Amino acid sequence: MIEGLNRRVFLKTAGAGAAGCLVLGQASLQAGTARMGSGGDDPVSTPLKTLAEQKGFLYGCEATLSELSDPPYKALVVSQADLLVPGLALKWDVLRPTPETFDFSQGDWNLNFARQNNMKLRGHTLVWWDALPKWFKGYATQQNAKQLMLNHINTVVTHYAGKMQSWDVINEALLPTDNRSDGLRNSIWLQLVGPDFIETAFRAAAAADPQAILCWNEYGIENESDAAETKRQAFLQNLRELRKRNVPVHAIGIQSHLDATDPKFPGEQFNRFLHQVSDMGLKIIVSELDFADGAPDPDVNHRSQVVAAKYQQYLDIVLKHRSTIAIVSWGLSDKHTWLNNGYRFPRKDGAPFVPLPFDANMNAKPAWQAIARSFENAPPR
Numbered sequence: 001m002i003e004g005l006n007r008r009v010f011l012k013t014a015g016a017g018a019a020g021c022l023v024l025g026q027a028s029l030q031a032g033t034a035r036m037g038s039g040g041d042d043p044v045s046t047p048l049k050t051l052a053e054q055k056g057f058l059y060g061c062e063a064t065l066s067e068l069s070d071p072p073y074k075a076l077v078v079s080q081a082d083l084l085v086p087g088l089a090l091k092w093d094v095l096r097p098t099p100e101t102f103d104f105s106q107g108d109w110n111l112n113f114a115r116q117n118n119m120k121l122r123g124h125t126l127v128w129w130d131a132l133p134k135w136f137k138g139y140a141t142q143q144n145a146k147q148l149m150l151n152h153i154n155t156v157v158t159h160y161a162g163k164m165q166s167w168d169v170i171n172e173a174l175l176p177t178d179n180r181s182d183g184l185r186n187s188i189w190l191q192l193v194g195p196d197f198i199e200t201a202f203r204a205a206a207a208a209d210p211q212a213i214l215c216w217n218e219y220g221i222e223n224e225s226d227a228a229e230t231k232r233q234a235f236l237q238n239l240r241e242l243r244k245r246n247v248p249v250h251a252i253g254i255q256s257h258l259d260a261t262d263p264k265f266p267g268e269q270f271n272r273f274l275h276q277v278s279d280m281g282l283k284i285i286v287s288e289l290d291f292a293d294g295a296p297d298p299d300v301n302h303r304s305q306v307v308a309a310k311y312q313q314y315l316d317i318v319l320k321h322r323s324t325i326a327i328v329s330w331g332l333s334d335k336h337t338w339l340n341n342g343y344r345f346p347r348k349d350g351a352p353f354v355p356l357p358f359d360a361n362m363n364a365k366p367a368w369q370a371i372a373r374s375f376e377n378a379p380p381r
């Protein structure tokens with residue numbers, strides 16, 4: 001049994017087939033609602049974006065351009081989400097074919113898609129150690145890296161100025177195991193520009209677009225482990241320093257690539273961190289939410305229920321904080337998830353992960369119910 005889930009809906013879910021799914025009619029998806037069955041008062045009839053809007057926050061999802069060319073998936077994304085995060089289009093390796101040029105074609109496609117479908121757009125990501133173009137390593141030096149970074153931020157943020165809900169200005173800049181006293185990752189940016197690359201990047205982004213919410217996005221800060229606590233403390237230390245210096249950082253992104261088998265699941269230490277971040281006047285975005293489940297379990301129906309219970313537990317903690325302004329799933333249906341595309345360790349039994357609210361056939365899963373329930377339980381902001 002899934003703790004806290006609406007019993008009526010859960011029973012319906014569990015009885016809806018081998019995969020424990022709720023079937024959403026294609027016609028209703030096209031119409032922009034995720035209605036199921038006939039019950040107008042059934043919570044499933046309300047898309048996640050509407051449940052989120054009712055509480056004053058956004059529900060979004062990541063998608064790539066090719067995924068959005070899959071018609072049923074496109075319909076699902078448009079029906080459920082009001083915030084779109086291009087998964088690849090705004091990373092350096094797509095935007096920067098050469099050191100001198102910019103290719104905005106994929107980013108602009110996403111912007112038009114978002115506009116046509118009444119979605120906001122979230123930019124991911126301006127300064128990251130990963131997804132750099134092949135030319136970067138042989139080209140960037142201590143002499144030119146700061147200018148290279150500034151030119152990138154100025155050009156890209158100006159191109160989308162006034163059109164972005166938020167930007168991940170900094171991604172994954174912390175790594176306390178690199179043993180620096182400031183907890184920063186010994187990344188290529190730190191090595192070439194120095195530790196103030198973070199401040200420099202935020203100031204440049206704010207100058208180019210005074211409207212976008214500017215975020216520092218991190219992973220590995222969600223559970224109750226010592227490693228996560230150390231990273232959280234390093235994060236707070238850096239954020240306090242930036243605030244003291246009036247650096248325009250507006251929000252933190254918590255990636256939330258979570259593990260349903262994690263015994264050190266979010267609890268009091270994580271909750272305290274969210275309080276501390278909120279007390280600094282910062283907003284919180286759950287920016288890349290999904291749940292890997294690696295436990296040996298041949299029953300995919302049961303796995304989906306375990307994942308759902310974890311979703312609700314996690315979102316209940318984060319959404320209690322009124323500073324949380326958006327929840328973003330990294331994908332929406334299990335058909336399109338990076339977890340099944342070879343980016344993480346596969347499950348030992350070779351079965352696909354079931355990390356997202358919809359199954360591979362675009363049917364709502366218990367995770368959908370859990371997310372919906374958390375949204376309904378969230379205090380308004």
Ligand code: XIL
Pocket residue numbers: 087088171255288338343
């Ligand atoms: C992932 C994408 O989903 C993959 O398609 C890509 O090939 C690798 O990157 N943290 C991040 C995201 O900030 O940009 C990553 O996205 C997932 C981990």
